[in-house]
Amino acid sequence: MPSLPVQIVTLAEALPEFRDEVFSVLSELAELCRQEEGCLRFDLYCDAANPNKLNTIELWESLEAHNRHLNSTHVGRGVLILIGKVKGLPDIRILKPLNELT
Numbered sequence: 001m002p003s004l005p006v007q008i009v010t011l012a013e014a015l016p017e018f019r020d021e022v023f024s025v026l027s028e029l030a031e032l033c034r035q036e037e038g039c040l041r042f043d044l045y046c047d048a049a050n051p052n053k054l055n056t057i058e059l060w061e062s063l064e065a066h067n068r069h070l071n072s073t074h075v076g077r078g079v080l081i082l083i084g085k086v087k088g089l090p091d092i093r094i095l096k097p098l099n100e101l102t
Contacts, residue, residue, distance in 0.1 A: 005040055006066055007095040008058040018085035019052055026054065029078040033058075036072065038065025063094070 014022035026044055033042040040059040047053035060066040069075060 003062045004097075006060045006063050008056070008060065008066060009093045009095060010056040010058070010090050011093070012054045012090040013050075013087040014052045014054060015085055015087060016052055022054070022082060022085050025078055025081050026056075029074060030056070032072075032074045033069060036065075036069055038062060038068065066094075 023046075030042050030044050033039055038061040040061060041057065042059075043057045045055045045057065047055070058066070060069065
């Protein structure tokens, strides 16, 4: 049976003084991610109540495709650039449809 696509949500918070730079880096990174093999969707959002809080909503062909993404050169570079410009580490959540829980 073929694997179902994997939905990922990532939550992060930019430090206010770096928000514009963080947005710029993430926008460039998103363009590269959309070109990756296995990427079906990669969208960026900010929280309506707190624009420093950022979300990615991603859809990957498989968990393996997402793992390749996490180990890609451009993601590694992006992480290095963002150190000290976001609060803590991003919260990466792999979502599972409710009907798969039973």
